[in-house]
Amino acid sequence: MGGRLLYRLSDRLGGRRVVPALDAMLERQSWDPSRLAADGRRRLADLVAHAARAIPFYRGLGLRGSEAIEDLPLLDRRTLRDAGDALRDPDAPLETLEVATSGGSTGAPAAVWLDRAACDAHTAAVLRSQTWMGLPLVARHALLWGPPPDVVTYGTFSGRIRGIAARRTFYPTYGLTDERAEAIRRALRRGRFPQVVGYSSALDHVAAGAAPLERPARAVLASAEILTPPQRRRIGRFFGAPVFERFGCNEFATVAHQCGAGGMHVLTDRVHLEILRPDGRPAAPGEIGEAVVSDLDNRAMPLLRYRLGDALEAGGRCSCPLPFPVFLAAHGRMTDLLEGTGGRPISPRHVAVALETGGETLEHQLRVAGGHLACAVRPLGRFDAARAAVSLQALLGRPVEIRMAAVIPRWPSGKVRPVVREEERA
Numbered sequence: 196m197g198g199r200l201l202y203r204l205s206d207r208l209g210g211r212r213v214v215p216a217l218d219a220m221l222e223r224q225s226w227d228p229s230r231l232a233a234d235g236r237r238r239l240a241d242l243v244a245h246a247a248r249a250i251p252f253y254r255g256l257g258l259r260g261s262e263a264i265e266d267l268p269l270l271d272r273r274t275l276r277d278a279g280d281a282l283r284d285p286d287a288p289l290e291t292l293e294v295a296t297s298g299g300s301t302g303a304p305a306a307v308w309l310d311r312a313a314c315d316a317h318t319a320a321v322l323r324s325q326t327w328m329g330l331p332l333v334a335r336h337a338l339l340w341g342p343p344p345d346v347v348t349y350g351t352f353s354g355r356i357r358g359i360a361a362r363r364t365f366y367p368t369y370g371l372t373d374e375r376a377e378a379i380r381r382a383l384r385r386g387r388f389p390q391v392v393g394y395s396s397a398l399d400h401v402a403a404g405a406a407p408l409e410r411p412a413r414a415v416l417a418s419a420e421i422l423t424p425p426q427r428r429r430i431g432r433f434f435g436a437p438v439f440e441r442f443g444c445n446e447f448a449t450v451a452h453q454c455g456a457g458g459m460h461v462l463t464d465r466v467h468l469e470i471l472r473p474d475g476r477p478a479a480p481g482e483i484g485e486a487v488v489s490d491l492d493n494r495a496m497p498l499l500r501y502r503l504g505d506a507l508e509a510g511g512r513c514s515c516p517l518p519f520p521v522f523l524a525a526h527g528r529m530t531d532l533l534e535g536t537g538g539r540p541i542s543p544r545h546v547a548v549a550l551e552t553g554g555e556t557l558e559h560q561l562r563v564a565g566g567h568l569a570c571a572v573r574p575l576g577r578f579d580a581a582r583a584a585v586s587l588q589a590l591l592g593r594p595v596e597i598r599m600a601a602v603i604p605r606w607p608s609g610k611v612r613p614v615v616r617e618e619e620r621a
């Protein structure tokens with residue numbers, strides 16, 4: 196498997212065990228679903244027992260250690276900030292731990308301490324997903340990544356040096372303009388990258404309306420933002436390659452990854468995922484709920500039932516042989532859900548699809564001010580605002596004013612901001 200040697204070397208130099216972690220993962224994906232599920236339950240029970248015994252936060256709750264995961268309280272970023280070191284195993288030597296920062300897109304970040312097993316598993320999961328995309332472990336790739344310049348390290352001198360070994364060419368996409376998108380498009384045509392990885396919106400901005408690549412990529416990986424069906428179509432057409440979606444976060448890295456048959460497979464040998472309704476019960480197939488994740492690898496700071504704030508649609512099945520369960524779709528942030536006709540939750544993904552009746556749009560943003568709804572739209576070519584307004588009204592159960600916009604403001608993190616509530620603007 197291409198690239199294995201590089202990781203063996205990096206394991207040896209860095210005292211890591213990524214290759215053994217990868218081999219264990221490749222072995223587990225040949226298991227049948229019941230064996231995989233039983234192993235996940237065993238590891239989860241072991242983790243709950245460890246938390247009750249060793250972690251001050253959980254000891255303070257008076258856990259016995261034999262509780263079912265569903266009996267534990269939910270954690271969120273605020274808990275993480277407030278509890279701080281009480282969530283860390285005091286016996287875990289600090290010098291062996293690494294820090295991941297919980298996403299700060301919509302709030303202050305908090306630190307998550309990862310032990311080596313967790314770090315190795317994070318990397319190994321990324322490598323395993325390369326095989327799902329039909330790629331070598333290390334493939335020459337273009338990275339279209341959009342955080343602010345002071346956050347992202349790929350563009351620094353040392354980042355570019357590391358990029359040589361990883362076969363990465365980095366294209367920053369923060370504040371991406373049409374001119375910059377055109378420059379990236381030209382570079383991609385020249386570069387002939389087998390793999391392209393990027394923010395969904397950046398991949399789409401480069402792909403939309405352009406003639407397809409003369410030399411198609413082999414796989415495109417969209418991440419960090421929701422990937423709407425129109426975006427997927429435009430990206431696939433431009434790159435001439437299958438488009439894969441990755442769902443994850445800083446705290447747990449990859450949580451789910453798409454396979455070649457299109458299923459969003461949950462990496463249940465890495466995480467336990469619950470999709471919960473507002474009443475705390477599991478979402479039924481077709482229902483949208485919040486992603487709540489427990490990390491099976493990290494004993495230094497066991498995050499059990501950690502609320503990601505992301506909306507997932509439960510259910511679905513996949514025709515491929517992987518034993519990992521699937522969910523139907525990622526719908527973006529919970530805070531971006533609106534109440535639609537009949538109380539049904541409406542996500543930016545639904546809005547993007549409804550807007551298609553008017554034509555193609557590169558980006559949209561709903562503005563909610565009291566009872567008034569407006570949708571800013573950045574169209575691609577001709578756009579029939581009246582037809583789009585009718586579709587949105589049917590979706591949301593109230594009139595929506597469509598406004599054309601040349602630029603749609605984003606979060607300071609550089610990610611798309613599909614919903615703005617006027618009361619938040621202050």
Ligand SMILES: [Zn+2]
Binds near residue numbers: 454455458513517
């Ligand atoms: Zn599959």
